[in-house]
Amino acid sequence: MLIAQRLALGFLVLFVVSLIIAAGVDALPGDLCQEMQGQGATVETLKACREEIGLDKSLPVRYVEWLGGMLKGDFGTSLANGREISELIGTRLQNTFFLAILAALISVPLALVLGVLAALYRNGIYDRAVNVVTLSSISFPEFFIAYILILFFSVNLGWFPSLSNISPEMSIAEKAYKSLLPALTLTLVVVAHMMRMTRASIINLLASPYIEMATLKGMTRRRIIVKHALPNAWAPIVNVVVLNLAYLIVGVVIVEVVFVYPGLGELMVDSVRKRDIPVVQACATIFAATYILLNMTADILSIITNPRMLHPK
């Protein structure tokens, strides 16, 4: 019931997002034909171009046409180069998910372990050091972290390639090897947030009576935190982890540009720049759906991990 209601609301949100994107891209100065022809545009060629791709029709008409196609599962074709959007997006979507999964596999366990350790040795040297390092790592812009990693791991040490131009015919291992630097960059970007939340939610629980009880029973601090505090701290942690996963999927434009990684983010930015509305729409829909699904997962997970929330007063 809850899930059905959330799904329905999710579709509503998707619909509004697509409206906003259509209106937003349309409100941008210039249109696809001007962007495609650049300095070479003339009145005549612009007119021909607009007629050919249907830009002479009004925005509502184009939107309804797009929506009709979408409901039938047809993404349409790119206005800029006439390619099928589903084909254009296919491999890029896989690549985006691949990178997100790789980054998540590294960052989530790392953040949890660091966070638990920081809570365990809170206010000690270790805690401070982890805090300084992770806080510094999020204060550097993404592209800058990427440059530094490239400098060390590919220019100086030569361990990893500086370009992650993966292609579908590569094996998973080869893809993972080539995508490791972008995944590490993303790890550095998201790990601090997750680690701090893990630490904070555990420490938050340490004042609870049942923890005190466990302490009085003479349990070790390590055992208290892992066995008693952590299970109860899951809800906020899961929330932050899921939000960061969403970021790993939708927020990686810059990392894609720096590592020449063929993902969905760059496709979307390119398409916004060229005003290719159907492609922007398709990307925005995918991103929004990802976000909504992950958000829902977070809610459901926190309900599952916390039975009290299953039966609200």
Next chain:
Amino acid sequence: MNEIQRLQKKFEAGRISRREFISRATAIGAAAAVPGSLFSGPAAAAPKKGGHFKLGLGQGSTTDSLDPATYLDTYMQTIGNAVYSYVAVVDNNGDIAPDLAESIEPSPDAKVWTAKIRKGVEFHDGKPVTPEDVIATYQYHMGEESKSAAKSLLAAVTDMKVDGDNVVFTLSAGNADFPYIMTDYHLGILPTKDGKPVDPTSGIGSGGYAVETYDPGVKSILKRNPNYYNDDNAHFDSIESLVIKDVAARTTALTTGEIHAMNRCDLKTVHLLKRQKGLQVIQTTGTQHYSMPMITKQAPFDDNNIRMALKHAIDRETIVKTVLRGYGQVGNDHPIGPSQKYFNKDLPQRAYDPDKARYYLKQAGLDSLKIDLSAADAAFAGAVDTAVLFKEHAAKAGIDVNVIREPDDGYWSNVWMNKPFCMCYWGGRPTEDWMFTTAYAAGAEWNDSFWSNDRFNELLLAARAELDESKRRTMYYEMQEIVSNEGGVMVPMFASYVMAASDKIGMPKLAANWDMDGLRAMMRWWMV
């Protein structure tokens, strides 16, 4: 070959005209066979066949397509030059070299041009290239529903017809530079059927390389065309061209050996790049210039005194040194580059002179001036920096330049030719006539200063049809002077194309008309 060399020497010494050189060279049917290495220094070894060439370019977009009518930037333009053949091409000295045409002959008034199409050239799918293909391709760009930027270039063509192996072009007025138009990167010859291209996006041409895989905005893999007619070009077995937009990524890819060559080096760090072993940093200065158009229809730019004040208020030397890091030359407020044939050497170089700028301000009845200058790095890398430097320079002349950073996105449709004073770049055009006609003739579509000068327009038409070298020179000299002293565009600098390549790559003398060896790096370069 001796005949060609003698002609070449004569031409370089200025004893015969470029036109004469072409027609005489084409007359002996050998111009296309002039190898690029003929013009290069002693260091260049003879080209060698083979190898896999990996190229990283700073342009390209996921919205690209293989259709030549849609080419917008260096990435697709270089691919076009490798995949298609053109009626003629520009060689590395900036002269016309026939490609598909064995010869191109003008009528005495330069109104009718006859191109003899080479026999036995095949498209990648095995179909022979015919004169009909040439006409149908040109019509594809000229037609009603054409969205090609080449449409306006071909506007003067009134008639095309096949005459045996020849294509006969009739123009509405004489144009001594018509063969240069045929080299435009849009005009690669496509396989056609019933007067229409079979599929312009298929990437089937008759050039030195055939498209193997094409992923727009990511990479393209090209394989050498085994049936290519000209053995002096297309040396690599295969080419991989990558889109690497971030300049730092491009540079590290080159230094770590993941690519063999790149374009648009980061000028801020090029001095450090030069120190790297195993690399060559190469530059060509041709027609690419950075300009600052003022809309002369509007106050205050309708007053030439204001324009002259601004032209004197910019320290060109400093900007070339700082923004271009020396990779360029100062401009003289007209669009003709120092390496071009009719460059006016007698026109004194305008210098930074705040006092003179103040003088012109006074002439305009002003003590001080406050103007907005729109800038974005979309205009050219360093445009915002240039604007900021100009602000500092102009302040000394009592001019307050308010720099407005515009979004990169939509710059050409929203800012250029819309805001009264902005930053702009021109890739340049191979001939004086082409450049002036495109951006300075009254009423021209891209006359970005909305400038109109009767004497200039008169000279433009006269010079276009003039076949006499020295008369033409006098006219172009005067036109440059008019543009420099009265025009609505500041041209502070000519920017070099700065590229870098592994020293495993051999190259002849580089062409300067476009980026990447006149867009023909894939055809002309080889693996040492």
Next chain:
Amino acid sequence: MTDNKDTLGQTADAVAPPPPRKRRLSDTLKALRKAPLSAKFGLVVIVFYVVMAIFAPVLTPFGESEIVSNEYEPWGVEVAHETAGGGSETVTLMLGTDNLGRDMLTRLLYGARNTIGIALLTTCLAFLLGGVGGILAATLGGWPDQILSRIIDVLMAIPALIFALLLLTIFGTSVTTLVLVIAVLDSTRVFRLARAVSLNVVVMDFIEAARLRGEGLGWITLREILPNIMPPLVAEFGLRFCFVFLTIASLSFLGLGLQPPTADWGSMVRDNATLITYGDITPLLPAAAIALLTVGVNFVVDWFLHKTSGLRDDQ
């Protein structure tokens, strides 16, 4: 955090404040003395930055965008500089010059001024919007909550960078639009947090009691809920504040960002970033400036969190 700044500002002239304030002041001072080393360090950093930002024009002889020498001069180079009186003096450029020959130190100082100002303004605006929205949504519940939450869902479902790209291209990149756009985007995160923590408080008995007392909405939100949800909001404030620099840096990567020649740290990292590939540490300076401030602010936030949770233990 603002409390601490005020307090420190007053210590110098705190000779004879009125009695009740004296009490509070000495309490705060005592708390300060007892503060852990990390919090003291954080406070010193913040005060240092604020002083630098306020006195930037006094601390450097150069103007914000004045070109003083050649581009990329090394550290410690000396240049002649015209003084205001018309004379000439020799100035040592401690950190050399940037890509246009402007003094790096001057740019950093003015960068502090501009960036901290903008970041503070943006974050405050984001917290005002998101915080008020979140608390209201939680307190009112029902359809106002539904409407607000769905609006926020829509805003969050659009990738932030793309959204900023759209908005800034449509409305132009003046400081005002930049602040507004980043504030709106940030406020969505604040909204979620404020709503979530408020929901926990709203069901408490003392809120019910206040309602029964007939207190208005304003009283309940400001006097009853707000004080109880401050800790997580402050923690968020510390991070959000620093993220503004990063957002500006990311936007300048896409060709948006502050109007030149305004110095801001985000764009300064971007402008000089390519140097790092050659091991030149110039771009590290503005990046380190951001990092130091982030660490400093968050140390103070951590201390504040610790203190608030500690107080709860005492009760």
